Amino acid sequence: MRSTTLGHRGLIPVGRALAIDLLVLAALFTGAVLLGVLIHGRHAVAHEAVGVLALAAGLAAAILLAAVAGLTGSARTGRIAGAVALYAGVALLVRAAGLADPMNIWVLAGSVAMLGALGMLVLAVRGPVTGRAGRWAAGAVGGLTVAIVAVIGAVAVALPGRMPPAWLVATLDVVAWSGAGAAGIIALGAGARSRRALIRRTGIAFATLSAAHAVRIIAGLPPGSDPGAIDAALEVTAVAMLLVAAVAFFVAVLRGLRTHAAVPAPAPVDPVERSHDRRDADAPSPLGSVTVGPVTDGIRILTPALVAGEPAEGHDRAGGPPRRLTRTNPHRRGRPDRGRPPGRTRD
Known part of the structure; x- marks a missing residue:
């Protein structure tokens, strides 16, 4: 229909x-x-x-x-x-x-x-x-x-x-x-x-x-x-x-x-003046250079967070390392020595 x-x-x-x-x-x-x-x-x-x-x-x-x-x-x-x-x-x-x-x-x-x-x-x-x-x-x-x-x-x-x-x-x-x-x-x-x-x-x-x-x-x-x-x-x-x-x-x-000639070209961004905490926000997105059409519309529907400029799941907004997910199972216990250098013991 x-x-x-x-x-x-x-x-x-x-x-x-x-x-x-x-x-x-x-x-x-x-x-x-x-x-x-x-x-x-x-x-x-x-x-x-x-x-x-x-x-x-x-x-x-x-x-x-x-x-x-x-x-x-x-x-x-x-x-x-x-x-x-x-x-x-x-x-x-x-x-x-x-x-x-x-x-x-x-x-x-x-x-x-x-x-x-x-x-x-x-x-x-x-x-x-x-x-x-x-x-x-x-x-x-x-x-x-x-x-x-x-x-x-x-x-x-x-x-x-x-x-x-x-x-x-x-x-x-x-x-x-x-x-x-x-x-x-x-x-x-x-x-x-x-x-x-x-x-x-x-x-x-x-x-x-x-x-x-x-x-x-x-x-x-x-x-x-x-x-x-x-x-x-x-x-x-x-x-x-x-x-x-x-x-x-x-x-x-x-x-x-x-x-087409009247559309102004985007101004170049100086990487020296770009702050570290806005690296991902100022960087050009690869989706922005694609002509809007059925394929791009499908990408926008499937990945709304990426198109809107929000970070993907598991990544920090400032471009840092992935954040650890919160455990949902209370019965699982973490290893006490995880994340410590070798040779170090618990105090």
């Missing part, structure tokens, strides 16, 4: 945070739809400006996450930054530069970059985060993705107008954006369970990206075609959600670093 109550109480903040994130997503989608209504029927430059705006937002999110990863040394944040950078630096760049045409080779490059971004996101959520294995896995996924995209770009520049096989472009397009939905759901569940806002919001953004391209695929439009009103609004919403997640995480980390 107790575990059920605690679990129910623990789910309330998670549900509230998820509800707030979904409200933010709905507000961003409303803004994207209004933006689409405003530019509807306008010159093509307005549509290109929206693509450039999405590219700028994606690159800004990647830069902020990379800065946080550099400040904190978090491998998980660095991999999320790598995933956002691969998506924004290739897929959004191809769209903003006007290189994407139906079934052309630049669409293939965007699909490959999206697959690499999914790999980085899965490594950030479920893969080895620390250690040599994590570094090798992240380096292999990122390096292989960049190498393949570079080869595709070189082929596109050397052979302009070269069309790759249609089945390859269509297959990678479906796999990439279906995988985006699966990875987004995994990240959303993991972030909600572990109460990590960055992972939860990144999962929401990738799931929204998958929904945007699912609308295009269901409508029967080929990869690289001009997006419709709904799928364009969903993609802009997803990029904006990535930027919101990055900004919120960056502000939270800066606030935490500022709070």
Whole structure:
């Protein structure tokens, strides 16, 4: 009964945070739809400006996450930054530069970059985060993705107008954006369970990206075609959600670093000026350096006297030798010569 109550109480903040994130997503989608209504029927430059705006937002999110990863040394944040950078630096760049045409080779490059971004996101959520294995896995996924995209770009520049096989472009397009939905759901569940806002919001953004391209695929439009009103609004919403997640995480980390720097360091204690009768009271306790958590709470419950600064049983408060316990059995008699040097007799 107790575990059920605690679990129910623990789910309330998670549900509230998820509800707030979904409200933010709905507000961003409303803004994207209004933006689409405003530019509807306008010159093509307005549509290109929206693509450039999405590219700028994606690159800004990647830069902020990379800065946080550099400040904190978090491998998980660095991999999320790598995933956002691969998506924004290739897929959004191809769209903003006007290189994407139906079934052309630049669409293939965007699909490959999206697959690499999914790999980085899965490594950030479920893969080895620390250690040599994590570094090798992240380096292999990122390096292989960049190498393949570079080869595709070189082929596109050397052979302009070269069309790759249609089945390859269509297959990678479906796999990439279906995988985006699966990875987004995994990240959303993991972030909600572990109460990590960055992972939860990144999962929401990738799931929204998958929904945007699912609308295009269901409508029967080929990869690289001009997006419709709904799928364009969903993609802009997803990029904006990535930027919101990055900004919120960056502000939270800066606030935490500022709070940590504002805490004054304990003044050093001179052992010469320390009196003998207050040796144990002035000495730093090893329990004070442990972060308060379930383990420390258990130590506090099991040893309240040690945590409160009182001496343990059988020890003097001034740090002297152990005190002798009072005998409770009146029939036991002590040895008369105990505690006397050898060779001495009773007077």
